[in-house]
Amino acid sequence: NAGVTQTPKFQVLKTGQSMTLQCAQDMNHNSMYWYRQDPGMGLRLIYYSASEGTTDKGEVPNGYNVSRLNKREFSLRLESAAPSQTSVYFCASNGRGGLYTQYFGPGTRLTVL
Amino acid sequence: QQQVKQSPQSLIVQKGGISIINCAYENTAFDYFPWYQQFPGKGPALLIAIRPDVSEKKEGRFTISFNKSAKQFSLHIMDSQPGDSATYFCAATPSGNTPLVFGKGTRLSVIA
Numbered sequence: 001n002a003g004v005t006q007t008p009k010f011q012v013l014k015t016g017q018s019m020t021l022q023c024a025q026d027m028n029h030n031s032m033y034w035y036r037q038d039p040g041m042g043l044r045l046i047y048y049s050a051s052e053g054t055t056d057k058g059e060v061p062n063g064y065n066v067s068r069l070n071k072r073e074f075s076l077r078l079e080s081a082a083p084s085q086t087s088v089y090f091c092a093s094n095g096r097g098g099l100y101t102q103y104f105g106p107g108t109r110l111t112v113l
Numbered sequence: 114q115q116q117v118k119q120s121p122q123s124l125i126v127q128k129g130g131i132s133i134i135n136c137a138y139e140n141t142a143f144d145y146f147p148w149y150q151q152f153p154g155k156g157p158a159l160l161i162a163i164r165p166d167v168s169e170k171k172e173g174r175f176t177i178s179f180n181k182s183a184k185q186f187s188l189h190i191m192d193s194q195p196g197d198s199a200t201y202f203c204a205a206t207p208s209g210n211t212p213l214v215f216g217k218g219t220r221l222s223v224i225a
Binding site: 004033040041042043044045048058090092100101102103104105106107 | 119122145147149154155156157158159162202206208212213215216217218
């Protein structure tokens with residue numbers, strides 16, 4: 001049981017390049033989330049998916065797109081990377097009902113030059 | 114904009130001392146208040162959580178105190194240890210499938 005996995009762990013992009021951050025969970029969770037973490041800003045929600053086939057914008061969606069590929073996988077795409085998107089990106093998931101515990105992945109550290 | 118305000122931003126505590134981190138919220142619909150702990154280079158992990166039907170919850174050295182009328186909750190770490198040095202986030206949500214709203218975090222350093 002790996003929990004939430006993210007790839008890649010590190011990435012350096014040039015301004016204007018595109019990339020996709022991958023996330024997968026093996027806990028049969030319905031809901032999945034993408035956050036970014038910047039110093040002094042805490043965890044800010046980019047997009048989330050309450051169930052397979054649905055996605056919704058969070059607090060900071062501009063410049064990002066997401067795909068809920070299936071119940072396990074939720075990807076985050078940067079179409080044209082900008083230096084302001086330099087951040088650490090976390091994926092998380094939680095199941096329906098119960099204790100609402102969100103499980104986080106190990107993060108992707110992205111630098112845009 | 115739903116908000117959870119967390120203070121202080123950083124905290125230095127002597128080994129064996131009590132660490133206290135405070136959070137305040139605005140949305141009275143919030144009914145689940147977790148605290149997450151994050152070590153450098155790792156993702157946040159659930160530490161302890163409380164529902165508004167109780168005023169306090171204790172797990173080992175970690176205690177959440179909850180004041181519904183003041184819309185405030187706090188994390189107390191008793192007998193703080195260097196291994197507790199981490200960033201702590203409070204959060205809140207009105208339901209399990211609604212995204213958590215996080216505070217901005219508190220960086221705790223426990224010094225010997």
